[in-house]
Amino acid sequence: MLKLKGVEDVYYPGTIKEAVSLLRRDKEGSEIVGGGLDISVLPNPRIKHLIFLDKLGLEYVKKTEDGIKIGATSSISFATDSAPMQTYFNGKVKEILNEIATELLRNQITFGGSLGKREPYSDIVTMLIALDAKVVLSDGEWDEELSIADFYKGNFRKLIKERIIKEVILNNFDSSYFFSMERFVRNATDIALLNMGILLKLDGKEISNAIIAVGSRPKPAYLFEEGMKYAKGKSLSKEFAEEFGNFVESHIDVDKDYRVSKEYRAHIAGVFAKRILLEAMEG
Amino acid sequence: MKVKYIINGKEETYEIHPGEVLLDVLRRNGHSEVKGNCYLGTCGACTVLIDGVPHTSCTILAAKVNGSEITTIKGVGSLNNSHPIQKAFVEKGAVQCGFCTPGTILSAYALLKKNPDPTDEDIRKSLDGNLCRCTGYVQQIESVKLAVKLLKEGKNE
Numbered sequence: 457m458l459k460l461k462g463v464e465d466v467y468y469p470g471t472i473k474e475a476v477s478l479l480r481r482d483k484e485g486s487e488i489v490g491g492g493l494d495i496s497v498l499p500n501p502r503i504k505h506l507i508f509l510d511k512l513g514l515e516y517v518k519k520t521e522d523g524i525k526i527g528a529t530s531s532i533s534f535a536t537d538s539a540p541m542q543t544y545f546n547g548k549v550k551e552i553l554n555e556i557a558t559e560l561l562r563n564q565i566t567f568g569g570s571l572g573k574r575e576p577y578s579d580i581v582t583m584l585i586a587l588d589a590k591v592v593l594s595d596g597e598w599d600e601e602l603s604i605a606d607f608y609k610g611n612f613r614k615l616i617k618e619r620i621i622k623e624v625i626l627n628n629f630d631s632s633y634f635f636s637m638e639r640f641v642r643n644a645t646d647i648a649l650l651n652m653g654i655l656l657k658l659d660g661k662e663i664s665n666a667i668i669a670v671g672s673r674p675k676p677a678y679l680f681e682e683g684m685k686y687a688k689g690k691s692l693s694k695e696f697a698e699e700f701g702n703f704v705e706s707h708i709d710v711d712k713d714y715r716v717s718k719e720y721r722a723h724i725a726g727v728f729a730k731r732i733l734l735e736a737m738e739g
Numbered sequence: 740m741k742v743k744y745i746i747n748g749k750e751e752t753y754e755i756h757p758g759e760v761l762l763d764v765l766r767r768n769g770h771s772e773v774k775g776n777c778y779l780g781t782c783g784a785c786t787v788l789i790d791g792v793p794h795t796s797c798t799i800l801a802a803k804v805n806g807s808e809i810t811t812i813k814g815v816g817s818l819n820n821s822h823p824i825q826k827a828f829v830e831k832g833a834v835q836c837g838f839c840t841p842g843t844i845l846s847a848y849a850l851l852k853k854n855p856d857p858t859d860e861d862i863r864k865s866l867d868g869n870l871c872r873c874t875g876y877v878q879q880i881e882s883v884k885l886a887v888k889l890l891k892e893g894k895n896e
Contacts, residue, residue, distance in 0.1 A: 457778055460758025466740065466802045489803060496760055496798040497779050506757065508803050533792075558868025559846065560795045561780055644867055645781055 459499040466506040472620050473596025478507050483617040490529055490569025493561065514568070514622065517541060524626040528568025532556060532580070535567065544626065545635050552583060552637045558645050568621040574608065574676050577647035582671035583637055585679060586653025587626060594622040601625070605679050632658050634736045638728040639672075648672040649716050652728040656736055661692045668729075673710040673721060682707050683729065692737045701730030742805040746770070747814030755801050761787070762796040765811070772812050774838055783869035786842030787811050793849045795868070812841035815848050823889035824848055824882070831882040835873030843869040847883045851890065857883070 469475035479486050485504035487495060495503070514527035517538035524540045532553050535541055541550045556562060556579045570580040571591055584604050591607050593600045593615060599622060607615070629635070639651040651672050657665035666687040671677030686703055690696050705726030712718040742764075743752050755764050762785045765773045773796060774784040780798040787796045788810035816822030824847050827833075834840050843866060850857055850865035857865070862883045871879065 457760075457763065458756060458758060459760055459778075460800075463756070463758035466757045468805075489800065492800045492803050493780060493798050496800060499758075503758075506800065506802065510803065554864065558781075558783070559865050560783055560786060560793055560868035561798075563792050563794055564780070564798060645870075 459496055460501075460503060460506075462501045462504055463506055464504045466508065468508050468511050470511050471596055472512060472594050472622065475507055475509060475512065475620050476595045476618070478505070479617065479620070481505075488572065488616070488620065490566035490572065491531060491564040492569075493564045494569060494573045494575065509568070509620070512620075522625060523628045526567050526624045526626065528571075528621045528623055529566050532562040532565050532567075533559070536562075545629070545633075548635060549583070549587070549626075553580075555639070556580065561645075567624045571604065571607075571624065572616050572621055574612070576674055576676045577651075577672040578677065579637075579639055579648060579651050579671070582651045582669045582677040583653045584624060584626075585669035585671075585677055586637065586655050586667050587635060588655065588667055589627065590625040592622045592625065593619040595619045608676070629655075634658055634739075636732045636735050638731060640724050640728075650710070650721050650724045650728070651677075652725060652732070654729070654732045654736075656687075658692070658736070661737075663687050663690050663692060670708060670710070670725060673708075673725075674713040674715075675709075675711060678709065680704070680708060692733060694734065694737070697730045697733035697737070700733055701726040704729035740802065742801060744804070744806070745808045747810060753801075757802050759801045760797055761789075761799040761801045761804060761809075764801040765796060765809075770811055770813075772841055774841060776838075780868075781870070782839070783842045783846070784839055786845045786869060788814075788845055788849055791849065791852065793846045810845070810848075812845060815844060822848070824851070824886040827882040827885035827889060828879070831878045831885055833874050833878040833882040839869055839871045839873075843871065843879060847879075847886065850883070851886065855890065856887065859884075 467478050487503045488507050509529050514529040516527040517535050518525045519540040536550045536553050570578050589604050590601050591604050634656045637653040639648040641648050653669045655667040666684045668680040668683045669677050670680050705722050708722050708725040710721040740757050742755055762775050776782045776784040778797045780795040785796040786793050789804050789807050816825045824844050846866050846869050862880050
């Protein structure tokens with residue numbers, strides 16, 4: 457089964473500058489390939505040129521003063537096997553990543569590819585937005601660091617036709633932060649019917665700040681700002697978890713698709729929000 | 740375009756279309772031990788090791804892995820010289836129709852190379868992309884545990 461019939465040539469650039477130059481030569485007909493899962497499963501017949509990033513040395517996970525830097529071509533498995541991820545949020549982020557898809561696909565899905573494609577069902581995108589992570593774009597001469605939420609607020613598809621996603625930066629968080637994520641799937645290999653990531657800054661029991669990202673709704677992941685405002689300044693308790701779950705269910709921006717109704721998705725969102733707050737209470 | 744791979748230790752050069760997936764290239768060139776089915780990466784029947792890491796060859800662009808080392812089930816063992824994992828699969832009844840078996844054994848092989856003493860959870864995780872409609876998975880997990888024992892006893896490659 458020839459999946460990409462229109463492909464005429466492939467490139468293996470040795471530098472980011474070279475990759476960008478190839479990309480700019482034919483922006484519409486060229487495709488940057490991270491792991492290549494998306495392009496092989498959802499082939500685009502208009503693609504003529506494939507640009508592979510494997511020779512750019514972007515497969516790394518490094519602990520730095522700013523946090524953890526994950527190179528764009530690092531797969532989920534590569535990242536979860538790395539030393540810095542073993543302890544990040546006490547291994548919670550690693551645990552969440554290991555629940556995505558299957559081992560075989562985790563070996564292929566890359567961080568850069570996930571961000572560049574922004575598939576609506578992507579668990580990685582939801583997780584990175586909730587973690588307030590940053591993306592670094594590069595043209596080989598100049599690197600720009602953007603919060604992932606801001607990256608998607610602009611015309612990111614235009615940006616990635618001009619520059620390469622070089623790396624993702626996970627911020628350092630002290631022990632006053634709590635993070636968790638929930639995803640609802642029908643079986644282990646299914647894409648989520650809804651996913652939600654919540655980062656809380658806690659001052660004792662008080663929520664001094666919250667970041668809430670929701671994806672697979674079925675639209676792409678977004679920041680649930682109403683919920684973030686609602687949670688801010690509240691005290692963690694079973695009663696508030698219940699109240700917050702109800703708030704999320706009635707205010708979340710979700711829709712229906714052929715798999716699930718809008719009401720059911722909203723209900724799941726409420727359950728997830730409540731569950732994560734209860735988990736935060738338990739520490 | 741031309742690509743070069745080292746397949747089961749032997750250097751091979753193939754003429755490919757730049758938009759082809761690895762599964763098609765391997766099967767067209769005689770590697771029928773690599774099974775094809777879903778072409779979506781969901782069943783795992785087409786699993787091969789690329790530089791030691793298991794992948795669904797139906798979702799890997801053949802051009803992307805140009806120059807890589809590829810292992811199919813024939814690189815793990817043969818009828819007359821079975822690998823302990825293969826022996827364990829036979830002994831524990833983890834093979835029925837056999838269609839998923841090459842991929843499943845390759846996933847198990849990669850796991851035991853990386854982690855010679857896996858927990859049940861590690862085994863389940865490593866095989867979670869290899870669907871089997873016959874065995875119900877219990878026998879496969881038992882097989883990997885038996886293989887761990889056989890390998891520790893020195894009945895290895």
